[in-house]
Amino acid sequence: MKxxxxxxxxxxxxxxSDAITQLEKSxxxxxxxxxxxxxxxxxxxxxxxxxxxxxxxxxxxxxINKTSNTLEGVIHDLPLESMIFTDTPSExxxxxxxxxxxxxxADLNHKAVLIKAASKENKEFALPEVEYSIxxxxxxxVESLDTNLHLIRKRLPIPELTIEELSVGSLSxxxxxxxxxxxxxxxxxxxxxxQRIMDIHFNQIIDxxxxxxxxxxxxxTPFPLYVDTERPDxxxxxxxxxxxxxxxxxSPHGLIGPSTLIEQFSAFDDYFLNWVIASFFRFLxxxxxxxxxxxxxxxxxxxxxxxxxxxxxxxxxxVISRSEVPFPPILEALILxxxxxxxxxxxxxLPTKVGQTIGIVGGIVIGTASVEAGLTSNVLLIIVALxxxxxxxxxxxxxxxxIRLIRFPFILMASxxxxxxxxxxxxxxxxxxxxLKSLGRPFIEPLFPLRLSDWKDALVRLPFSFQxxxxxxxxxxxxxxxxxxxxxxxxxVKEE
Amino acid sequence: xxxxxERIPPYFVFFLVVKVQTxxxxxxxxxxxxxxxxxxxxxxxxxxxxxxxLPIWCMFNILxxxxxxxxxxxxxxxxxxxxxxxxxxWIIFWLxxxxxxxMTYAEIIGTWLFPQINILPLSIVFAIVxxxxxxxxxxxxxxxxxxxxxxxxxxxxxxxxxxxxxxFHNLLPIWHHSIKxxxxxxxxxxxxxxxxxxxxxxxxxxxxxKKAKKWAYMGNLTTMLFYSLIMVLTIGYFTEAQIERxxxxxxxxxxxxxxxxxxxxxxxxxTMLMFSIVPIICLTIWAAIQGTxxxxxxxxxxxxxxxxxILIAFSLSLNSREEVNSLLNFxxxxxxxxxxxxxxxxxxxxxxMSKRTKKGRDFHEN
Numbered sequence: 001m002k003x004x005x006x007x008x009x010x011x012x013x014x015x016x017s018d019a020i021t022q023l024e025k026s027x028x029x030x031x032x033x034x035x036x037x038x039x040x041x042x043x044x045x046x047x048x049x050x051x052x053x054x055x056x057x058x059x060x061x062x063x064i065n066k067t068s069n070t071l072e073g074v075i076h077d078l079p080l081e082s083m084i085f086t087d088t089p090s091e092x093x094x095x096x097x098x099x100x101x102x103x104x105x106a107d108l109n110h111k112a113v114l115i116k117a118a119s120k121e122n123k124e125f126a127l128p129e130v131e132y133s134i135x136x137x138x139x140x141x142v143e144s145l146d147t148n149l150h151l152i153r154k155r156l157p158i159p160e161l162t163i164e165e166l167s168v169g170s171l172s173x174x175x176x177x178x179x180x181x182x183x184x185x186x187x188x189x190x191x192x193x194x195q196r197i198m199d200i201h202f203n204q205i206i207d208x209x210x211x212x213x214x215x216x217x218x219x220x221t222p223f224p225l226y227v228d229t230e231r232p233d234x235x236x237x238x239x240x241x242x243x244x245x246x247x248x249x250x251s252p253h254g255l256i257g258p259s260t261l262i263e264q265f266s267a268f269d270d271y272f273l274n275w276v277i278a279s280f281f282r283f284l285x286x287x288x289x290x291x292x293x294x295x296x297x298x299x300x301x302x303x304x305x306x307x308x309x310x311x312x313x314x315x316x317x318x319v320i321s322r323s324e325v326p327f328p329p330i331l332e333a334l335i336l337x338x339x340x341x342x343x344x345x346x347x348x349x350l351p352t353k354v355g356q357t358i359g360i361v362g363g364i365v366i367g368t369a370s371v372e373a374g375l376t377s378n379v380l381l382i383i384v385a386l387x388x389x390x391x392x393x394x395x396x397x398x399x400x401x402x403i404r405l406i407r408f409p410f411i412l413m414a415s416x417x418x419x420x421x422x423x424x425x426x427x428x429x430x431x432x433x434x435x436l437k438s439l440g441r442p443f444i445e446p447l448f449p450l451r452l453s454d455w456k457d458a459l460v461r462l463p464f465s466f467q468x469x470x471x472x473x474x475x476x477x478x479x480x481x482x483x484x485x486x487x488x489x490x491x492x493v494k495e496e
Numbered sequence: 497x498x499x500x501x502e503r504i505p506p507y508f509v510f511f512l513v514v515k516v517q518t519x520x521x522x523x524x525x526x527x528x529x530x531x532x533x534x535x536x537x538x539x540x541x542x543x544x545x546x547x548x549x550l551p552i553w554c555m556f557n558i559l560x561x562x563x564x565x566x567x568x569x570x571x572x573x574x575x576x577x578x579x580x581x582x583x584x585x586w587i588i589f590w591l592x593x594x595x596x597x598x599m600t601y602a603e604i605i606g607t608w609l610f611p612q613i614n615i616l617p618l619s620i621v622f623a624i625v626x627x628x629x630x631x632x633x634x635x636x637x638x639x640x641x642x643x644x645x646x647x648x649x650x651x652x653x654x655x656x657x658x659x660x661x662x663x664f665h666n667l668l669p670i671w672h673h674s675i676k677x678x679x680x681x682x683x684x685x686x687x688x689x690x691x692x693x694x695x696x697x698x699x700x701x702x703x704x705x706k707k708a709k710k711w712a713y714m715g716n717l718t719t720m721l722f723y724s725l726i727m728v729l730t731i732g733y734f735t736e737a738q739i740e741r742x743x744x745x746x747x748x749x750x751x752x753x754x755x756x757x758x759x760x761x762x763x764x765x766x767t768m769l770m771f772s773i774v775p776i777i778c779l780t781i782w783a784a785i786q787g788t789x790x791x792x793x794x795x796x797x798x799x800x801x802x803x804x805x806i807l808i809a810f811s812l813s814l815n816s817r818e819e820v821n822s823l824l825n826f827x828x829x830x831x832x833x834x835x836x837x838x839x840x841x842x843x844x845x846x847x848x849m850s851k852r853t854k855k856g857r858d859f860h861e862n
Contacts, residue, residue, distance in 0.1 A: 305609070308760045417618065419763060420605055423770035424625055430771075431629045434639040440501075448639040449504070 015110045016102075019089035019159075020045050023096060027165040027177065028149055033106060034064065041106045042074070049150040050099040052119035060101065060115065071113050074103055084114040097157035119150065126252070130397060131231050136272040140230045145175050145249040148232065152179060152245070155236035160184070166197055168248075174205040175249040179235075184242050186475040189258060192439050193244045208251040217437040222405050224398035225438040227256040227263060234268045242476030244439070258439035260473055262446060262458045265289070267395035270461050279460035286459065288390035292403050293429075295387050296333050297414035297422045299380060303329040305418035317379065324374035330415035332376050336384040337411070339366055341404070344388070445473045498700045504638050506708035512779065513692045513715030515641035518722060519776040520600040521688030523769075524744040525723065526730045533681030534736060535666055536673045538727040540681030545720025547682060548689045551835040552716060554843040556709050559699045561850050566696035567790040573845055580791055586693070587787040589830060591803060593691055594780035595810045596827055598622065599820050601773045602811055604744065608766055619811045622774070623804040629778045630785060630800055634701045637778050644775040648768055652722075654761065655729055657753045662732030686835070687828035688723065691776065692716070693835065694783040743817070781807070 023029050023045075031045040042064055046056070063077045075083055084100075086092060087110050092102055099118025104111060128140040141148045149163060160182040168176050176197055180190045196215035205211060209228065216225045229235060230253050235245045238256040246255040265285050270278040302309050303318070310318060325332055343362040347355040367385070371378045387407065394400040406429065413421030436443035446454035451472045456462045468484040470476040529537040562569045566586060570579035598619075606613055629636055673681075695712065702708050730745050742748055753761035781803055789796045814820055 306760075306763050309758055309763050311757060311759045314757075413621075417613070417621075418609065419767040420609065420618075420770065423767045424621060427770055427774055428625050428628065430643060431625065431632065431636060431640065434636045434643075435632045448642055450642065 014089070016087065016089050016092050016104060016112045017110075019093045020096075020102065023047075023093065023159050025182075026161070026163045028146070028153075028163055034061075043104050043106045044101060045096070046101040046117070047096060047099070047153065049146050049153055050097070050119065051101060051117040055117040056101060060103075060117075064103065071103070071105060071111055074113055078115070080115060082116050085111070086114060087111045093159050094157065097153070097159065128230050131229060131234075131268060131395065133267070133269040133272060135269065137231075137233050139232055141232055141235075141247070141252045141254060143250050143252050145177060145247060148247050148252075148254070149177060149179075151232035152236055152239070152247075155233065156181070156239060161239070164190075164194065166194070168197060168200050168211070169202060169205040171203040172205050176205070176211065177247050179239060179245040179247070181239055181242075184240070184470075184476055184478050185244060186242065186477060189244050189439055189441075189474065193246060193257065197246070205248065206250065208246065208248045208253045208255055211246060211248060212255050217440065218435070221432065221436055222402035223261070223433075223436060223443075224264065224396060224402070225257070225259065225436065225443065227259045227396060228253050228398060229256060229268070229396075230254075231268055237268075237271070240481070242470045242474040242478075258441040258474060259443075260438070260441075260445040261433060261436075261443055264396045264399045265394065266457075266461070275461050275463045279462075282461060283459060285393050285395070288393040289399075289403055292387045292390035293407055293410060294422065294426075295383050295390075296337065296380075296407060297410040297425070298419075299383050300329045300333050300411055301414035301418040301422050304415055318377075321377040321379045325377050326374070327376075328415075329380075330411065332380055333384070333411055336370070336376050336380055337407070339370075340384055340388045344404075441473055441475070445471075500703075502633060502635055503701055503703035504635060506702050506704060506706075507711050508638050508642060509695070509702060509708040510711040510715040510718075511642040511645045512638060512694070512698070513712050514718050514722075515644050515772075516691035516694060516776050516779055517689055517716070517719040519644075519769075519773045520597045522723065522726060523600070523604070523746045524742075525685065525688045526727060526734075526745045527739050527742065528684040529681045529727075530731070530736060530739050532677045532684065533673055534677075535668075535731050536671055536678065537681055537731065538667075538724045539671065540678055540685055541724045541727045542720060543678065543682040544685030544689055545716060545723070548686070548692075548716055548720075548835070549713060551839045552692065552695075552712050554839045555693070555695055556712070558839070558843055558846050559696070559705065561846050565699045565786075565790065567787055569696075569842070569846075573842075573849065583787060583791050586696070586834070587784045587791070589827075589834060590694065590697075590780045590784040590787065591806065592823070592827055592830075594777045594784065594803075595807055596820075596823055597773055597776045597780065598807060599811060599814055599823065601769065603817070603820055604747070604766055604769070607743075608747070608762060615811055615815070616808070619808045622777075623808055625774065626778055626781065626807075627800055627804055629774075630782050631797065634698055634782065634786075637775070637782050638698075638701075640775040640778055644771045648772040651765060651768055654750060654753050654765070655725070658729060658733050658749045661752060662729060664728075664732045666731050666735070667728065683832060684828065685723075686832050687824060689716070689719065690827070690831040690835070691780060693839075694779055697783040697786050 020031065020043075024031065026047075028047055028049040029045070030048050031043065033041055033043055035041045044056075044060075044064075059080060060078065063079065064074055071085065075085065084091075084095065092112050092114065095114045096102055099116070100114045101117045103113045103115065126140040126142055127138050131140075132138075139151060141151065153161060158181070162180055162182055164178045164180075166176045166178070167173050178190065178193055178197070193215070197211060200211070200214050202210070202214065212224070212226050212228060213219070218225065227234075227238070232254075235247070235254045235256065239245055243256050243258065246257070247253075266282055267285075270282055273281070303322070307315065322329075327335070339362075343359060343366075346362070347359045349355075350358060363385070367381050370376050371381055388404070391400050391403045391407075394403060410422060410425045413425045415421070417424075433444045434448060442449060445451065446458045453469055454471050454473060456466045456469075457471065465484075468481055469479050470481055526537065529540050533540040558569060559565070562572060564572065567579075567583050570583045573579065574582060602615060602618065605618070606615070629640060692712070692715075699705060726746060729749070730739065733749065734742070734745060739745060747762055747765065750762040750765045751760075753765075755761060758764055781800075784803060785796050785799045788794065788799045814823065
């Protein structure tokens, strides 16, 4: 354990006051100096995102500004039962990070009293709605920045977690917090993020998605260059992985960067499930995306130009289903794709309950009716519905939208030069993906540049014992997450 | 010096070399070589691969001792004007290579998929895609070559189908052609191995370049193995008389592919070739653009436009099989002289100069 991250961080602390100074780098750390009549005064310090400020106001402050000039006196004065009297710096830090308040004499800095004041609002948080998972925690970020920081800090009670705050937007003055872990997160990534956010010149920042669009490396791309999540556990896990996290006041979402295309395909559930199952699901999502992009264009290309490709048993089915249809495949495909997109858009605009009804009614009624009326073939109906379904498997909403959008140029090119058109469009997409960068790091990373060590958490998610190294993508300052040897040593129980 | 974020690790040289060698050549290299070397053509293929190691070795030594790309080397040795003219020869050569690669693919599309296609819009679509790739810089091109190798590598599995029909006793008797016939076969093989000279331009982008040498050799030998595999299969699958009639025997292999859900696999194969051939066009045209940019200090955007217009113009003017074929033959001969005469000559000049100036003390170590 000698290389363990926590131990190294604390070994340099000499006394309690140093421990507190180290924590002061974070924006949410508060240090109050309370003058006293007989003495130099008392120093009260705490994380305001972690404690219940009511406890401080009601139960502590009224009592300590009396006459006490020793810490023993303070303990005596306070009407609270659980108090810790300590002189160990690491103990002070650890307790502060889980919601304690520390009180010490301003001139005597080797002893402190720790009082439990953690806020108990845990159960009031929202349920994740966009990224709901069956297994795992069901907490989501809310619109208040302080609560969100509390949720993240609760999961990472270490002094190295630093929070920097900026104010963006000339009218909205939105508070934006940049989170990183000292010694893990690459400083260059933090600096880039900070610089880009400071360079934003806009009057109003309503939501974190404004920031995501404004700090993106490429503004012409439909792909999301940062992971947008509402799960505090995902944010905390990304921080531990060495990524930078940005949260903003008024936004129930956080941004994670640098991100890769493959990361966008990983739902956070993947880590809650057994790795075999998780890998299967993840693979399914990749397949779904490819299917969603390619299947309608291939239908158009093959039926317009390359019917020789179809095996003779299948061509019967296709001919029968298309014999009544008066349109060429391209028009047929565009009409149906448009119908599906309209249904999706209508479903998104309407209130939840009505939206569901519209989806079902629209899907069944319009689909069946258009086949019966002979406007479209039922094979194409299956294909279009399948491709829409597949596009909804993407765990990041923005990615699903991008996939649905890039399908249309593919379809048009397919109707122009068939399979060659599909291939050219795909080639163009590849070039585009190769050119994309997230926080200056390559976007399709483990594929190009080829980093074999990052494949452990890409197309498949290998077991946690394989995940000892942080991804090369983030260029972390501390590559190792844990000691691989310690993890693999299982100490098997001897059977008698 | 090239920006650090633009540089790529040395093992990419493997993919760059393999990609640039195996794109267009592999489709129709058999006919010419079997014309002279008959059923011993596979030996000529191996000879060709081994002979190509010499110019690679020379190139590495030239680049090492000067630590500049080809344009810089020419300028240093021959001065501004003569060096510039020599650089122009290479630039034109690379440009012609990219045109040849495009013409081959356009011809395949025209022959197999769309006999009535209007070439102009097709060329414009290709030019747009190539422009988008080339303007992204060398990293993008390297990525495309890498992905091209990965995406098309599964096509090699399709040789499973023709193997069933192949008569490998066609290979016997081994070595019954004269040395002269084999030499002609080896020479004709050279066109298929061309293209790795682009290394002379992407030298500053590889970091560290010293380690790239073994990857380049390995790339060349992988290509050689791949070609000889195809060649052995061709000799087994076709008779020598059949080969005379086929322009792209490798594509004819795909006629024997039987998969339950695809009736004519050639169409799928030719579509997949996109990922094999367009990266080559990008790489060679990039070398030409980069060379011109370094030579005249012009913005690469304008040169890219110019070269793509030249590409489109060529695709419009060369429309018969004979014309494309004569372009390929011309490039084969020109490549032979450039690789086997010019590069060694440049190496000797470098050697003499480095001895005279005693600057290249560590030259012999490499």
